[in-house]
Amino acid sequence: MQVRVKKPLTVDEYAKQGMEMLKYYESGPWPSHVTELKKTKYPIEAYAAGLAAGKTMWAAGSAKIRYVYTGFIARRTRDGKISELHFRVWQPSGYLYSTEKLRKLMDFADKYGLGLLEIAGQQGLMIISIRPEVADEAVDYLRNVVGTDIGATGDTIRELAACVGPALCEFALYDTLEARDRFMTHPKIYEWMSNQLFPFKFKAKFSGCPFDCTRAVHRADFGFIGVWVGAPEVDQELLRKKIEAGEVDPARLAANCPSGAITWDPEKKELKIDGTRCKKSMHCIRAAYPAIKPGKERKIAVVVGGHVKGRFGGKMGKPLAVVNSVEEAMDWVVKTVESWTEYMEKGVVKHKDRIGDFIMKVGFKKYVTEILGLKEEKKPTLHPSLRAGAVLDDEERTMWANWASKLVEEYFGRRP
Amino acid sequence: MTADPVAQRLQKRLPVPYTEWLPELVRRNVGKWVDRRFHGYGIIEHISSTGDRVFTVKVGTPPNFRMSTETMRKFIDIADKLGIGGIKITRNGNLEILTDSLDKAVKIKEEVEKMGFPVGGWGPTLWSINSCTAFLTCTTAVVDAPSITKVLYDHLKPYFTGEVKLPAKLRINVSGCPSSCGGFTSDINIVGHYGDAPTYDPERVKLCLPRSAKALEAGHVPEVAEVCPTGAIKVYGKPDGTVGLDVIRSKCIACGRCRDVCDWMDFDESKIGVAILVGGKASNTGRGSMPSIQVIPWVPAIPPEYREIVAVVKKIIDVWRANAREGERIGDWIARVGMEQFYKLLEIPVTKWNKPVAISGEFGIRQFGPI
Ligand code: SF4
Ligand code: SF4
Ligand code: SF4
Numbered sequence: 053m054q055v056r057v058k059k060p061l062t063v064d065e066y067a068k069q070g071m072e073m074l075k076y077y078e079s080g081p082w083p084s085h086v087t088e089l090k091k092t093k094y095p096i097e098a099y100a101a102g103l104a105a106g107k108t109m110w111a112a113g114s115a116k117i118r119y120v121y122t123g124f125i126a127r128r129t130r131d132g133k134i135s136e137l138h139f140r141v142w143q144p145s146g147y148l149y150s151t152e153k154l155r156k157l158m159d160f161a162d163k164y165g166l167g168l169l170e171i172a173g174q175q176g177l178m179i180i181s182i183r184p185e186v187a188d189e190a191v192d193y194l195r196n197v198v199g200t201d202i203g204a205t206g207d208t209i210r211e212l213a214a215c216v217g218p219a220l221c222e223f224a225l226y227d228t229l230e231a232r233d234r235f236m237t238h239p240k241i242y243e244w245m246s247n248q249l250f251p252f253k254f255k256a257k258f259s260g261c262p263f264d265c266t267r268a269v270h271r272a273d274f275g276f277i278g279v280w281v282g283a284p285e286v287d288q289e290l291l292r293k294k295i296e297a298g299e300v301d302p303a304r305l306a307a308n309c310p311s312g313a314i315t316w317d318p319e320k321k322e323l324k325i326d327g328t329r330c331k332k333s334m335h336c337i338r339a340a341y342p343a344i345k346p347g348k349e350r351k352i353a354v355v356v357g358g359h360v361k362g363r364f365g366g367k368m369g370k371p372l373a374v375v376n377s378v379e380e381a382m383d384w385v386v387k388t389v390e391s392w393t394e395y396m397e398k399g400v401v402k403h404k405d406r407i408g409d410f411i412m413k414v415g416f417k418k419y420v421t422e423i424l425g426l427k428e429e430k431k432p433t434l435h436p437s438l439r440a441g442a443v444l445d446d447e448e449r450t451m452w453a454n455w456a457s458k459l460v461e462e463y464f465g466r467r468p
Numbered sequence: 469m470t471a472d473p474v475a476q477r478l479q480k481r482l483p484v485p486y487t488e489w490l491p492e493l494v495r496r497n498v499g500k501w502v503d504r505r506f507h508g509y510g511i512i513e514h515i516s517s518t519g520d521r522v523f524t525v526k527v528g529t530p531p532n533f534r535m536s537t538e539t540m541r542k543f544i545d546i547a548d549k550l551g552i553g554g555i556k557i558t559r560n561g562n563l564e565i566l567t568d569s570l571d572k573a574v575k576i577k578e579e580v581e582k583m584g585f586p587v588g589g590w591g592p593t594l595w596s597i598n599s600c601t602a603f604l605t606c607t608t609a610v611v612d613a614p615s616i617t618k619v620l621y622d623h624l625k626p627y628f629t630g631e632v633k634l635p636a637k638l639r640i641n642v643s644g645c646p647s648s649c650g651g652f653t654s655d656i657n658i659v660g661h662y663g664d665a666p667t668y669d670p671e672r673v674k675l676c677l678p679r680s681a682k683a684l685e686a687g688h689v690p691e692v693a694e695v696c697p698t699g700a701i702k703v704y705g706k707p708d709g710t711v712g713l714d715v716i717r718s719k720c721i722a723c724g725r726c727r728d729v730c731d732w733m734d735f736d737e738s739k740i741g742v743a744i745l746v747g748g749k750a751s752n753t754g755r756g757s758m759p760s761i762q763v764i765p766w767v768p769a770i771p772p773e774y775r776e777i778v779a780v781v782k783k784i785i786d787v788w789r790a791n792a793r794e795g796e797r798i799g800d801w802i803a804r805v806g807m808e809q810f811y812k813l814l815e816i817p818v819t820k821w822n823k824p825v826a827i828s829g830e831f832g833i834r835q836f837g838p839i
Contacts, residue, residue: 076772077615080622083530083585085604085614091536102603103612103771106737108644110607119477127605130731138605142482144489148556151544153489158537158544167537170601171529172561180534180605191477200483216556218499219490220514220522227499233484246478262752262833266559269750269757269832270653277832279839308795310754328838333753335795342503353833360651364697365723368652368759371835404695404725430836433829435759440659440743441646441722442765442821449663449739449766455817456767459779 062131063101063109070100093166094180095134113137117187121247123202124187125178136181139165140203141194142236143176145214145229156198164190176203176211207252207403209245212236213272214258215265222341223334224260225278225350231258231378240386251396251405252362254389258378261346262332268355269369273407274385275355276378280347282327283313284337291343292321300340308335354381356388357408366438367408370416371430384424391423491554491566493520509630510587511573523573524556524564528586528628531617532599533561542583550576560596560639562589588629592795594638596628597621598654602644608727609644610740611660611769617642619774620781627785635792635801638785639749646724652759655798656784657745658777662735663766665700665720669732673713676730681705692730701726741766744780746810747799750832754800757832763811765821787813803827 059065074096077086089096102109113126115137128135141157149157161169161179164187168180182190191202204210212235215221217228235241235256244250257272259265261279268275294300302316302323313329314336316322325336327347336344355369375381392410395401401410411419420428444452487495497516505513510526527543529535543563547555551567558564565580567573577587589595599617602609620640626632641650642658650657676692678684684705692713693701700719706712715726727733744767748760767776784798791813792801802810807824810816818824833839 073772077618080618081586081625082618082621083528084618085530085532085534086618088530088534088536088539091538099603102609103615106740108603108606108609108612110603110605111731112607118474119472125605127607136605142480144483145486146556147558148486148491148494148554149489150491151547151553151555154540154544154555158541161537169535169537169540171533171535171540171563172557172559177557195477195481199481199488201477201481213559215559218501219486219494220501220524220556222501222504222514224499229486229498233482233486236482237484242480242482245480264750264752264757264832267651267653267750270759271651271750279833281839310756330838331752331756331834332839333756334751335753338753351839353836353839355832355835360649361647361728363695363725366648366652366759368757368831371833374836374839402694403691404729433831433835435827435829435831438648438652438759439646439721439723440643440648440657440745440762441661441724442663442743442762443665443717443720443722444663444739444766444821448819449741451817452741452764452766453768453776455815456776456780459783460775463779463782464775 061105061107063097063129063133066101066104067097070102070104071097073103074100089168092168094168098129098134115184115187117191120191120202122204122206122208122245125205135184137184137187139179139182139190140175140205140211141177141179142200142203143211145232146216146219147172147176148216148219153198160190160193160198164193204245206248207250208248208254209241210253210255212256212258213266215260217260221260223263223337223346225280225346226260226352228258228260228278231276235378238382244389250389250393251401251403254407255359256385262334270358270366271360272358272369273356274381275358275369276381277353277355279332279351279353279374281349281351282347283325283330285345285347286323286325287343288322291323291340294340294343300343305336305339309333310335351376352378357411359406359408362406363402363404363409364412364437368435370411370432372420373426373429387424491552493522493552493568494554494566496520497522506591507570507573509590509593510577511570512590513570521568522552523567523570525567525573525576525580525587526589527563527565527580528589528596529561529563531597531614531621532601532604534604534614546576546579550579560598562596586625586629591630592634592636593630594624594627594634594640597640597642598650599642600644600649606644607731608647608724609660610662610724610735611644611742612771613642613644613660615771616658616769616774616777619778623778623782634785635789636795636797638798640781645727646722647728652745653748653750653757654760655746655749656781657748657760658781659743659745660740660769661722661724661743663739663741664736665715665717665722666727666733666735668713668715669734672732673730674710675732677703677711677713679710681709681711684711692726692733695725695729697721697723697725741768742777746784747802749797749799752832752834754797755803756830756834758799758803758827759831761825761827763816763822765819783814
């Protein structure tokens with residue numbers, strides 16, 4: 053066993069060695085984050101030192117901005133040398149920007165920050181390191197000049213994601229962008245988002261169709277996914293043309309339908325879809341669009357309690373209801389959040405319990421019937437808890453290291 | 469009521485309606501898109517019922533989507549010069565530059581490639597590698613996701629550009645710690661962890677504990693113990709009246725939640741590694757949405773090259789390419805052939821941390837049955 057000399061975990065101790073290591077990431081065919089960081093005033097030594105030490109240098113810091121209780125992330129290195137204050141920023145629905153708006157955001161990042169952004173975290177846009185002495189002014193600049201506001205962190209309504217939907221997607225079955233706009237401005241949501249009063253974070257996601265580009269099935273306390281009723285709509289004429297042109301193979305279309313809903317009549321040259329079986333996989337639609345399109349009767353499937361972080365590991369969303377509009381579900385959203393918070397006061401829900409944990413604790417049936425006052429229509433699929441990690445002893449660790457080294461040999465050749 | 473005008477900040481200035489943020493050509497065509505065409509792996513044409521067309525050029529971005537304003541301004545200039553004055557940032561951190569003709573789209577592609585940025589990430593390709601911030605910002609990171617992501621991208625770039633074809637879409641997530649900020653719905657999911665129960669800095673961990681044992685008597689459970697899902701953290705009063713903390717190794721599942729709330733929980737950096745999970749997807753295609761499942765509990769994470777991680781990821785992709793049918797994502801393929809077969813092909817040893825789980829039932833909207 054190699055004996056490591058323990059050095060104090062400070063930026064200065066490790067920065068030099070780390071800066072050497074970082075050079076490696078400036079080469080290679082893919083655009084480099086290190087190259088980007090170096091174009092800005094970012095204090096890259098903290099990152100470098102972390103890499104050399106095998107530990108992140110960052111610990112929680114603190115900051116105060118008048119009347120702003122969420123949306124900024126304060127950090128300082130463990131040795132106290134460097135501190136940072138990142139701003140999350142509320143994004144327009146769909147994250148589609150005119151260059152005019154983008155330029156304003158760049159001006160903002162240059163004027164108040166270090167000239168660096170994280171363009172799309174799970175939480176939307178983050179402006180890296182606002183200078184604390186101008187943080188107060190920065191908030192006003194965002195509000196008055198850019199036309200948005202500091203975003204969300206902590207135990208509150210977080211970044212809400214909508215797919216690009218009707219702005220640039222043919223498949224959108226409802227207006228995800230408008231739905232997100234309305235959700236954000238719903239009086240209760242709007243009131244909640246200025247404070248941190250929840251047990252943990254709350255997210256909602258709006259996907260226009262079953263492709264679910266926002267990953268609403270897993271990454272949202274409330275997920276809204278566009279669906280249609282029954283069978284996809286077939287334009288037989290157009291489909292025949294596509295078949296003749298060799299663009300679509302009807303036999304394969306039928307064979308690849310995961311629900312076996314499609315039959316092809318080679319005599320009549322007709323494709324039939326059994327709407328009672330269709331699982332809305334989008335397969336035939338993607339392959340033969342626009343000859344095959346989603347059906348005309350459109351709905352929104354609401355799934356609840358999905359999340360990544362939470363006390364008992366990640367969870368997939370559970371089936372709540374199929375509705376005609378997001379508005380129809382707003383009362384349930386409000387009731388869910390209110391009782392989630394209430395149960396924290398009662399001590400049932402603990403800090404860091406997501407809504408999925410809360411539902412797990414009270415039981416899905418009780419949640420649906422007693423808390424929401426609905427009929428329980430569908431039972432959720434149970435699944436193994438989603439998590440990663442292992443507690444290994446040295447022997448097991450060695451076994452896996454040896455297993456991996458065989459593959460390293462296969463791809464990199466034998467170590468000299 | 470306060471007269472302080474700053475108090476108005478309590479009323480958020482939200483970027484609504486979204487139409488105010490759109491480039492003009494898109495604003496005119498909201499809800500009117502009727503068809504799409506593909507021109508290679510990174511250029512997509514959207515056709516509106518008004519006859520308008522928008523072409524998007526999809527650009528790969530650096531790990532953790534970190535970008536200097538200097539580089540962003542270059543993209544913005546391109547979007548003005550050759551495009552319609554609009555850029556979309558995708559959920560996975562790619563940039564889509566919008567224009568109105570194929571000619572201009574091809575020119576944008578050239579300009580972007582000249583800057584050293586790849587175009588691709590659509591269709592049966594690697595769409596993006598989603599990396600958390602890890603050592604760049606995060607307090608709980610165990611491994612540095614952005615540098616792992618960079619190395620993976622360097623090795624897998626031909627899968628992004630479409631030079632080498634894949635059976636179906638591939639999405640990779642890299643998370644720096646078991647909090648798994650990348651989520652569980654990616655085809656290959658790499659998650660850093662300690663490889664053991666956490667340790668702690670005995671002095672500094674006191675910052676996460678009440679100062680006096682009296683608080684415990686009153687029934688208070690400090691958050692660092694409270695968040696542990698398995699009760700592996702015990703706090704107790706010491707004879708000198710202060711509070712002590714113990715981690716019961718046999719109960720710990722290395723979930724990292726204690727470290728998530730207490731910066732002074734610690735680990736032995738010689739044991740760090742990553743777990744590899746496979747088969748997750750959000751989309752309802754194929755077998756439907758599925759979570760990714762841990763198949764390899766630990767391989768070492770050794771910077772700067774991370775050879776072990778690269779080799780395992782390449783192997784998974786190669787085995788998938790050799791065995792899957794066209795259009796089958798990793799999870800769909802594994803669901804068809806069975807987890808046991810997947811283990812066999814990769815010669816993965818089975819231990820208590822990666823017992824093959826048979827997922828039964830369906831997720832997402834399929835739980836509703838036929839709609
Ligand atoms: S979820 Fe569906 S509607 Fe939304 S962008 Fe993706 S494919 Fe389009
Ligand atoms: S949408 Fe999917 S499940 Fe429905 S008919 Fe088409 S291929 Fe079959
Ligand atoms: S890593 Fe998770 S299981 Fe282990 S002690 Fe910490 S909170 Fe408990």
